[in-house]
Ligand SMILES: [Fe+2]
């Protein structure tokens with residue numbers, strides 16, 4: 001197979017990738033998981049890309065993070081359990097066929113395979129950016145359950161987030177700013193769900209020689 005530069009546009013327009021993402025979102029939706037659709041994939045791609053550019057990494061590394069970001073939840077089509085590792089193997093197969101070089105594929109599949117807080121951690125720059133963008137995607141629109149009385153803690157925590165924003169500030173600070181309605185979810189609930197993810201974000205920021213800050217309702221928590 002001849003090697004070529006696979007762009008984000010190539011990946012974004014790839015029907016096979018889009019099909020697995022759509023079906024994966026549908027299947028895990030039947031199990032009650034929050035939204036993992038094209039909206040999540042595109043947001044994660046964009047934020048991972050912007051973080052690396054803001055931290056002055058080269059454009060191609062940032063583009064690989066964008067590609068990994070778009071594809072990262074592809075493994076949900078097989079099973080939610082171990083979706084990171086399954087997704088990495090699927091991405092390997094697809095990217096080989098698209099002609100990406102083994103050097104670049106290594107970075108993308110390591111990022112996808114290490115994005116889940118149960119089994120992964122930041123292992124390269126692409127992976128650190130993917131973790132920071134994926135774990136900070138908390139928002140009301142990710143809750144699919146329309147019946148408040150049937151909300152689980154994940155639904156409650158996501159629903160309570162009225163506003164969220166990731167920015168890269170002076171001094172390589174990667175900041176997640178949240179506005180949470182504490183009538184819906186207490187900060188205790190929030191931390192029960194997000195503590196592991198926030199620790200993962202802190203390690204990822206360290207990996208990029210930066211720092212992770214979490215601001216909730218104007219108060220710096222981390
Ligand atoms: Fe995931």
Ligand SMILES: [Fe+2]
Pocket residue numbers: 036040044072073134
């Ligand atoms: Fe995700």
